[in-house]
Amino acid sequence: MLKKTHAVQFKGTVERQSEAIEQVDNPGDVSLVERGAPRSLVMRCPDGCGDILTVNLDRRAGPAWRLYQREGGLTLFPSVWRDTGCGAHFIVWDNVIHWTNDAWILRRNSSLERAVEGRLTDELASFVDIAAAVDEVPWSVLDAxxxxxxxGIAVEGTGAERSSFRLASDSVQTSRARKRHW
Structure with missing residues (x-):
């Protein structure tokens, strides 16, 4: 068994899955398979079990993850949850592996927080919908x-509405007043 990792190491872009598999030697190594458009991300399981994971990025081939390649690094959405093998469950966000059983680390981004706050109302909204509205990585919006x-500006839903957010009651009035003055 290899050592568990908390980092993604991008190994490059190739045209064939067999080429990608040759590039991923260590836990967290990833290679992008692209033929005209991103097709899949091949990854050595970051849990250290040694398995090769293939993450579908092509919606034409069925349910697919979204790949974001930005300044901060590579991000996948949603999380990767293996229902076979080692059972690993993790998030890839800006080249970092976040294990879902670890505490969520807040990464303050005040400009994104302002953009998200501007989208919140007194009705619950999913962080995924908010992310689409502000054209941002969903994990970054969840963090914001x-x-x-x-x-104390927002409230998170509970139960089935977990990961949905609305303005806190006292923030609704403040937000409405601000919008009237704009």
């Missing part, structure tokens, strides 16, 4: 939403 909750 949870930061707003910690600041």
């Amino acid at each position: 939403c949870r930061s707003l909750v910690k600041s």
